[in-house]
Amino acid sequence: MAAILRAPGLGAVWGTVRGLATAVRQAEPATAGLDAKQMNLCSAVNDALHIAMDENPKTLVFGEDVSFGGVFRCTVGLAEKHGKHRVFNTPLCEQGIVGFGIGAAAQGYSPIVEIQFADYIFPAFDQITNEAAKYRFRSGGEFDVGGLTIRTPYGAVGHGGHYHSQSPEAFFTHIPGIKVVMPSGPRETKGLLLSAIRDPNPVVVFEAKMLYRTAVEDVPTGDYSIPLGRARIARAGSDVTLVGWGQQVLVLEQAAKELAASDGIEAEVIDLRTLLPWDADAVAASVEKTGRLVVSHEAPLTSGFGAEIVAAISDRCFYSLEAPPLRIAGYDTPFPLVCEPLYLPGVQRVVDGVRRLLRA
Amino acid sequence: MDFPGGKVPFTEDLAWLGPGFTPRPTIPCYRALDSQGAPLPGTSLPHDIDQALATRMYETMISLQAVDTIFYEAQRQGRFSFYMTSTGEESTAVASAAALNPDDVVFTQYREQGVLMWRGYTPLDMANQCYGNALDSGKGRQMPVHYGSKALNFHTISSPLATQLPQAVGAAYALKLEGKAAVAACYFGEGAASEGDFHAALNFSATLSAPVVFICRNNGWAISTPASEQYRGDGIAGRGPSYGVPSLRVDGGDAVAVYNAVAEARRVALERRGPVLLEAMSYRSGHHSTSDDSSRYRAAEEMAAWRARDPVARFERWMAVRGWWDEARGVGARKAARREAIAALAAAAKQPRPPLSEMFSDVYDEPPPHLVAQRAEVEAFVRAHPETLPAGMPLE
Numbered sequence: 001m002a003a004i005l006r007a008p009g010l011g012a013v014w015g016t017v018r019g020l021a022t023a024v025r026q027a028e029p030a031t032a033g034l035d036a037k038q039m040n041l042c043s044a045v046n047d048a049l050h051i052a053m054d055e056n057p058k059t060l061v062f063g064e065d066v067s068f069g070g071v072f073r074c075t076v077g078l079a080e081k082h083g084k085h086r087v088f089n090t091p092l093c094e095q096g097i098v099g100f101g102i103g104a105a106a107q108g109y110s111p112i113v114e115i116q117f118a119d120y121i122f123p124a125f126d127q128i129t130n131e132a133a134k135y136r137f138r139s140g141g142e143f144d145v146g147g148l149t150i151r152t153p154y155g156a157v158g159h160g161g162h163y164h165s166q167s168p169e170a171f172f173t174h175i176p177g178i179k180v181v182m183p184s185g186p187r188e189t190k191g192l193l194l195s196a197i198r199d200p201n202p203v204v205v206f207e208a209k210m211l212y213r214t215a216v217e218d219v220p221t222g223d224y225s226i227p228l229g230r231a232r233i234a235r236a237g238s239d240v241t242l243v244g245w246g247q248q249v250l251v252l253e254q255a256a257k258e259l260a261a262s263d264g265i266e267a268e269v270i271d272l273r274t275l276l277p278w279d280a281d282a283v284a285a286s287v288e289k290t291g292r293l294v295v296s297h298e299a300p301l302t303s304g305f306g307a308e309i310v311a312a313i314s315d316r317c318f319y320s321l322e323a324p325p326l327r328i329a330g331y332d333t334p335f336p337l338v339c340e341p342l343y344l345p346g347v348q349r350v351v352d353g354v355r356r357l358l359r360a
Numbered sequence: 361m362d363f364p365g366g367k368v369p370f371t372e373d374l375a376w377l378g379p380g381f382t383p384r385p386t387i388p389c390y391r392a393l394d395s396q397g398a399p400l401p402g403t404s405l406p407h408d409i410d411q412a413l414a415t416r417m418y419e420t421m422i423s424l425q426a427v428d429t430i431f432y433e434a435q436r437q438g439r440f441s442f443y444m445t446s447t448g449e450e451s452t453a454v455a456s457a458a459a460l461n462p463d464d465v466v467f468t469q470y471r472e473q474g475v476l477m478w479r480g481y482t483p484l485d486m487a488n489q490c491y492g493n494a495l496d497s498g499k500g501r502q503m504p505v506h507y508g509s510k511a512l513n514f515h516t517i518s519s520p521l522a523t524q525l526p527q528a529v530g531a532a533y534a535l536k537l538e539g540k541a542a543v544a545a546c547y548f549g550e551g552a553a554s555e556g557d558f559h560a561a562l563n564f565s566a567t568l569s570a571p572v573v574f575i576c577r578n579n580g581w582a583i584s585t586p587a588s589e590q591y592r593g594d595g596i597a598g599r600g601p602s603y604g605v606p607s608l609r610v611d612g613g614d615a616v617a618v619y620n621a622v623a624e625a626r627r628v629a630l631e632r633r634g635p636v637l638l639e640a641m642s643y644r645s646g647h648h649s650t651s652d653d654s655s656r657y658r659a660a661e662e663m664a665a666w667r668a669r670d671p672v673a674r675f676e677r678w679m680a681v682r683g684w685w686d687e688a689r690g691v692g693a694r695k696a697a698r699r700e701a702i703a704a705l706a707a708a709a710k711q712p713r714p715p716l717s718e719m720f721s722d723v724y725d726e727p728p729p730h731l732v733a734q735r736a737e738v739e740a741f742v743r744a745h746p747e748t749l750p751a752g753m754p755l756e
Contacts, residue, residue, distance in 0.1 A: 085537060091567055096560030099526025100568075103544070106515060106527065107465070107534035123556065130520045131527070139508045139516035140499040141722040176723050200725040229728060277728035 031187060034220035042212040044186035044219050045074040045151070048193040049112065051223050053082045056110055058147070059197070061087045063097050063114030071116060072153060072212050098124035102132050102145045105202070110147035112197060118154035118206055119163045125171070132202040133177030146200035151193070153209030154182075155247050156298055156344055161337040167246070167299035167330070172204050173276045173308065179203040179228055180276040184249035185211060187219045191226030192273060199228055208247035215250075231279035233286070237268035240292040240354055243283055243309060245272040248296055248345070255350035262351075265358060275305055283309060284316045291322035292357050296345045301329040328353045379592070387597050389641050390621060391611035395669050397677030399616075407459065407623035409616060411684045417458050417478075417615060418679060419693055421450045421672045424474045426697035427483050427704075428646070431490060434705050435504075435650045440490045442504045446471045448645030451615035451671035452577050454478055456545070456640070459622035460573075463542040465531050466514045467524035470505055471577065471644075472547045479512040483701045487708035499722070500714045521552040525561030525574070529635070532570035536633055543629045544572045545622075550639075551582025553596050565635035566604035573625045574605070574637040577612060579644035584657040597639035605635045612640030613671035616678060642671070713753040716742065 039047065053059045061078055067089040069076035079087035090097050094115055101111040115121045121128075128150070136144035156165045172180045181196050181203055183189035189207060196203035208215075234249055235256050242252040249271045256267035268286050272278055287293050293313055295306035306327040314325060328345040336343050361368045375381070392403040409417070428445040435443040446453055453474025460466070466475055473486065485497075489507050492500030498508060498516065508516025515524065515531075528546035535542050552558065553576055565572050576596040580587050593599065600607025606628060610621040618640060625636040643666035647654045654663070679685035720727050720735040727735065742749050749755070 088568070091560075091563045093560045093563065095557055096526045096529075096564045099523065099557060099560060100530035100533070100564055103467075103527035103530025103532070104534045105530075107531045107538075109534045109537075111530070126520060127523060127526070127557075131518060131523050134518065135516075136725075137722045138498065138502050138506070138518060139510070139722075140497045140501065142497060142508060142510040143516055144725070146725060179724075277730055280730070 031191070031220050031224055034222060034224060036218040036220045038216050039186050039219040040211075040213050040216045041186040041189050041208065042072055042074050044190040045193060045207065046076055046078075047219070047221070048190045048197070049075060049078055050081065051194060052110070052112065052197045053078060053086065058108060059086070059110045059112065060104060061112045061114070062090050062100075064092050064116045065089060066114050070114065072209065074151075074207075074212070075114065094120055094122075094124040095127050098127040098132065098150065101148050101150070102127060102135065105145035105147040106135065106143055108147070110149075110197065112149045112151060115150060115152040117164055118152040118168050119166045121150075121152055121168065128172070128178065128202075128204070129175045133175045135177075137177060144200070145202050148202040149197050150202070150204045152204070152206055153212070154206040155208050155210055156335075156340060157210045158340065159337070160335070162335050165335040165340070167206070167297060169206055169245075169275055170299055170303060170305045173305050175276075177202070178276065179274065180206070181228060181274050182206045182208070182246035183273065184208065184234070184246055184271045185215050186217050188226065188232070188271070188273065190219055191224050192228070194223065195225040195228050198225065203228070206246060210247050211250075226273070228274045229277045229279060231273055231282035232271040233268060233282075234271045235267065235269040237266035237290070239266045239290055240294060240357060241268050241270060241283065241286040241290045242350070242354070243270045243272055243293065243295045244297065245275060248298055251345065251347055251350060252296060254347045255354065258347065258351050259354055263355065265354060267354060278309070280312050280316065283313055287313055287317045288320045291320055293317075293321070293325040294328060294350070294353060294357060295325070296328040296350055298330050298344055300332045301327055302332050304329050323357050326353055326357050384594070387594055387607070387609045389609045389611050390617055391614045392616040392620065393614045393674050393678050395674070397674035397681075399678060399681060403617075405616070405620055407620045409619055411682070413458065414679055414682075414684055417454055417619070418672075418675060418685065420454045420474065420478050421615070421675065422690075422693045423483065423697040423700070424450050424454065424477055425672060426694065427473070427477075427486060427701045430698060430701035430705065431486070432646075432650065439705065439709065440492075440504050442650055443490065444471055444505050444649045445646035446474055448643045448666060448671065449577055449579055449612060450474055451618055451675060452575075452612035452640045452642055455615035455618035456575055456622040459619045460545050460626060461542060462513065463540065464513065464626070465528075465535065465542065465544045466547075467528040467531070467544060468514070468517055468547040469521065469524065469549055469552060469577075470517050470519070471549070473505065473507065475547070476507055476509065476512065476514050479509070479514060481507065481509060481512060481514070483704035484707060485509075487704040488711065491708040491711065492713065493708055493711035494714050495708070495711050496714065499718045522548055522555035522557035522561075524548070525557050526564060528572050528574075529561050529565045529568070529570045532565070532572035532635075533568055536569070536571055541630060543626055544570070545575060546572055547575045547577060549582060550576060550578040550580075550587050550596055551585065551590055554590055562599070562603040562605055562635070562637070569634045571629040571633050572635045573622065573629050574635065575622065576637070576639045577642060578639050579612075579642050581644045581648070581654070581658065583648045583652060584654070586658075595639055597637060600637035605637045607637040607639070609639045609641060612642030613669055613674060615671060615675040643669075713750060715754045715756050716749065717756050
């Protein structure tokens, strides 16, 4: 699986494509008071990896091109600081990378493996779904590969086409035995990645590659973690609940701002953070309050994770819903290069969708 | 020419290399015994097998044959759903296991129960797993023959082919980092060697210098597909040097040769801190599994010819030549092994099933809320419809 786009800074034009400004956010109460500095998402990942390697000598970092710092520069300085036996390149083979990681994890190591693009994770799918996910269950708990963390950049960047843009998270939410995490910004990424690394289960972390360089915010410089399985209210509101994850959260926040300014609609934005297991309680509590649900993701509509959320919330909150839940997602086509701006569920599509929903 | 991959010489000849152009000689098959078990003079035998070791190897093979025979019949009687014999490959499993150290970490495919038996897994342990009862350490979650034991450094078997190969490489790398004088031993068939994971594993093992001993059981058949339709080139051993992995072909039906090959493989892997590849040539004398009838796709003559090379009989003759075994002791050992296998099945059949609650444990270290809810749901369902609970299964 060759990666064609290897230049860092893939997200440079994304902001203009989607009509979004570079994301700069203020510290939240959870991390307020900690020493912080401005970091982009790439530096936040790097920071987390340094902390993980410092605290546990059995932490390994490997994958394609990670030794010199990685094509996105997330692993810069790790090999120099922690040794080439712990931070190393592998041959170009995703099933080998994950399989090797499983074996090391089964021996008690904590491998953090990098799949260069989520679009290329599929050769490793068998190792993830049939091996890593079942290792504990099938052995009756005698063996496990809980030390395994798989990091992989996902999502649209403006010019990535079929194979540098996809959001394959839904495939992985269908796998009992793994956890799936999709952070929405630098501060979130560092805290969630550290939790994923320390979690005693195999975790797949999809990193929003468009945000590697474009998203900059205050990130605590020290160690902190954000619990898996718990959503975050990114913006409080009372009229409609917007649920997203990863870089789509920024789109929802932007749409919420526009709806407030132009229509006086107060949208509550929920950053799901973890998709497996997902925080149904948080979403249900919000929908009980607002009566309306919109789920939005870059991935194609059909069988996207939005379907799971809509089904579960329709079940739990049926009598609180004032309108049918709405999914605003990528269309059911392969990722279309030149039509990307219309394929993606951008701010305007979300705004239109919410307006329709509130008129209903 | 200096190339990032190494130095490459130049030539003025436009010359192809390989089949039809410059065929290379077939890698010979190392052996110590002839097809009937007579020792071959002049064989290189760097690792001695003394009488105590030989006796234990023989008895383990006898036990393996007894378990295979009895369990196969038990499956045919419908006592459990599935079984796989290792007939024809007993010496590959047992003699290789004997040459490993208990600290060596083993990854297998599914036809290597002899390795586990050598390490101390009993016929009763096997029966408990095949019945999926409350004493099965795998908690009744996998089909029969998917054994595993942390205490015996034997990773739990999974059905997907060749997935264990890159895992063994990662485990071997971890053993190396820890400074342990141990290898990962990884077993697979010649059919599995066609999977992508085989190529991934060989390449990773060489480039990352992992002390792994790959042991391919080339038994000629992948269900109904003969080895002749599985690959071109010189088998599996022929691939090793191309990956930078030292390789050896050995007669898998010759326990003395297998023992020496694996002991030597282990020594080389530890000394060079890198991989080695063995290809054990043998024959799957049984069906692929109890779900297969191999008479539909292979000749009776072929099967009869290979059965005449029974690896256990060959080893028995070698022991007899040394004065270490006689017919009467062999008959006695076989009877005892059959009794143990029958008793194991009888004992395992009496055990209850694992409780229903185990359906939801070990998916994660702790069940997340959705699994807690689903467990409550199925328990409520069972309370409403008690007849749906499988016989012999407690709730908790």
